[in-house]
Amino acid sequence: MSKRLHILLGLAIIFCVTLFFLAVRSYGSSSWQTWQTKYFEAQIAELQGNLTKVQGEEQAAKLKQEIKDWQEKKPTVQEIRLANGSIERCTTCHLGTEEISKSHPSDMGCTVCHGGNALSLDEKTAHEGMYGGGHPGQLEVARLSCGGNSAVGQCHSGNKNEIDNQVDLMTTSLMASKGGELSMSRYMYGLDIPPKVLLKPGETAAKVQAPFDHRVEESKFQQNCLTSCHQAGGNLPGQQAQANGCESCHVLSNSTHTYVGQDVTIPKQKPDYGISHKLTVQIPYTQCNQCHNQGEAKLYTMDFTPRFDLNRVKSSPSPDKESLETRWQNVYSPGLVFTKCEVNLDCVDCHTRKEAMGDGEMYFSEWKTLKIQCQDCHGSTVSQPIEWKITDKSDMAWAEARINPDFPPLKMGDVILKTAKGEELPYVRLENGKWFSYRKTNGEKFSIPQVIGSKCRQDPAKQSSDDCHKCHDVSKDKPSSGGE
Structure with missing residues (x-):
């Protein structure tokens, strides 16, 4: 073997050894052990709290044994083996994360929705390439996260059956594009007569450079109307949390938009999180009200006035703990008239799938979008x-x-x-x-x-609902009136 080859071989060995020690150093100095220890401590604290509430020696002994088991636990690398044989280690840090739903079991893995580096135990490299910066429901990345082809098969885009292509259809929804808000506002200002659809599927009204053709109202229209709600990056009315596309509806949140689940890596007081790491199609009106019925929008001044009773609405109880009178108080803004069925039911019980999720067509008004009367x-x-x-x-x-x-x-x-x-x-x-x-x-x-x-x-x-409201109406001011 030549001297040059010996040198190259030696350099290769040194390079491999260096990589090995760097990997070991990264593994040993990473924070995953700290997160697991914090999770163990959280479980111990919860069990100790329950210990003061139990009755009977048998139950107390059982809890004491559970506490002891957690106290003896040592941090270990956690792995999820997917159906295709690949491995993910995300739950090494996110040990307490909740099961998303029955249709999204944990053995699907994390990166199929979130992106990122599935094998890394270092926080920075593990989170590189995450979709939507940790919010995979954002409309800009939804085709990669919610819709993408993955190890578990095709998801919510590109399927044979229309109903399974929620991401594709959502690009035409008024809630995603705000096309109706743009079209009808321009129409009422005399800019487009008759009203026109200015957007293509996948475009959002908030990205239109000059929605009012550089009129003085344009900046207020962008700020107060278009850059909020379901579109990524917008702040919900009267709140600090951002709306994040699919998550705006399917991840339930509380009034402060803070997390209350078991994942200790998520700060409990930081806004911009759902209640837990779960998805749902059972969406109560309280979730819809985080964007809708928040106040009065004045078209001719482009101002938005938050409703005076917003604090009560934000703290409204869950559907199984409220009376019909409570719903009358919380569902709609003061002064609005509605029928009793509109209060007994939730928004999703009347508004259809195609109305909320789109049907592949771009519409210029809410009336054109409606599928139900x-x-x-x-x-x-x-x-x-x-x-x-x-x-x-x-x-x-x-x-x-x-x-x-x-x-x-x-x-x-x-x-x-x-x-x-x-x-x-x-x-x-x-x-x-x-x-x-x-x-x-x-x-x-x-x-x-x-x-x-x-x-x-x-x-x-x-x-129209206005026609039926003439006889069958209730309001906050007269909750017991109206026909059945």
């Missing part, structure tokens, strides 16, 4: 609601019903409701000749009164 559930003086019989498991309603754990399972031959615009509503069922709606948040069953056979004298041609 009062007559779709209640019928009219001349017609019954439209029935739809389930005869095939490929039916879109079948897929939609299965994602909510509180829906009664659909069976072949079940009759559901279909709106006049053709959207199926699997949560509205015909049972023994009567229509019932199941609340999406908890499965509560409501009877749907029908116009035919009642004293209602509606005009079948007038089906």
Whole structure:
């Protein structure tokens, strides 16, 4: 062997040894042991708190043994083995993170949604390349996170069935694009007559450079209207937390937007987090109210006035701990009129999937986007609601019903409701000749009164909510009035 080859071999050995020692040093000096120790301490503190509440020696002895087990634990590298055989070590630090949902089990791994470096035990390198800076639901990265092709298969984009392509459809939603807000505001200012759709799917109104053609109202329109809510980077009205696309609805948050779960790496007092590391389709009105019904927007001055009772609304109780009177107080801003069913139910119980998530078409107004009217559930003086019989498991309603754990399972031959615009509503069922709606948040069953056979004298041609509000109205000022 030549002298030059000996030198090259020696340098290669030195290089490999150096890499090895650097890896060992990084492994030994990383903070993952500290995080695990803090997690152990948190579990011990919780158990010790429970120890003061238990009754009986047997229960106390059991808790004492659990405390001892945690006290004896030593930090160890945690690994998740995915279905394809690859390994992730994220839970080495995030030891207390919650299971996301039944459809997103932990063996899917973390990087499929969050991105990042799955094998690193160093915080900086582990978080490099994370989607949305830790918020993978942001619309700019949703196709990579929520929609991307992964080790677990195709997710919420690029599938054969439309209902499984939520990320693709969301790019056309008014909530994502705010296209209606832009189009109708320009129309009311005389800039576009008739109103026009200025955006393409995937574009957001907040990114339009000159929404008001450089009029004096333009900066206030951008600040007070377009750069908030579901679009990434916007601050929720009256709050410090940012809205982050898909997470705005599907990750429930409290009034302070702080985390209260078991992951000790997340600071409990820092805003911009959900209550826990969980996703849900059971979205209560209190979540919707974090953007909607927050106050009064004045179009001609482009000012936003927060509602005076906002503090009470932000601290409203969970759906299972509130009365109907409480909901009357919390659902809508003072002065607004609504029907009783709009208060008994949650927003998602009336607004359809296509209304909220988009249907592939870009619309210039909320009215154009709506898929449902009062007559779709209640019928009219001349017609019954439209029935739809389930005869095939490929039916879109079948897929939609299965994602909510509180829906009664659909069976072949079940009759559901279909709106006049053709959207199926699997949560509205015909049972023994009567229509019932199941609340999406908890499965509560409501009877749907029908116009035919009642004293209602509606005009079948007038089906807007304002038309029905003329007779069937309640408000905070008169909560007990209005027709049933």
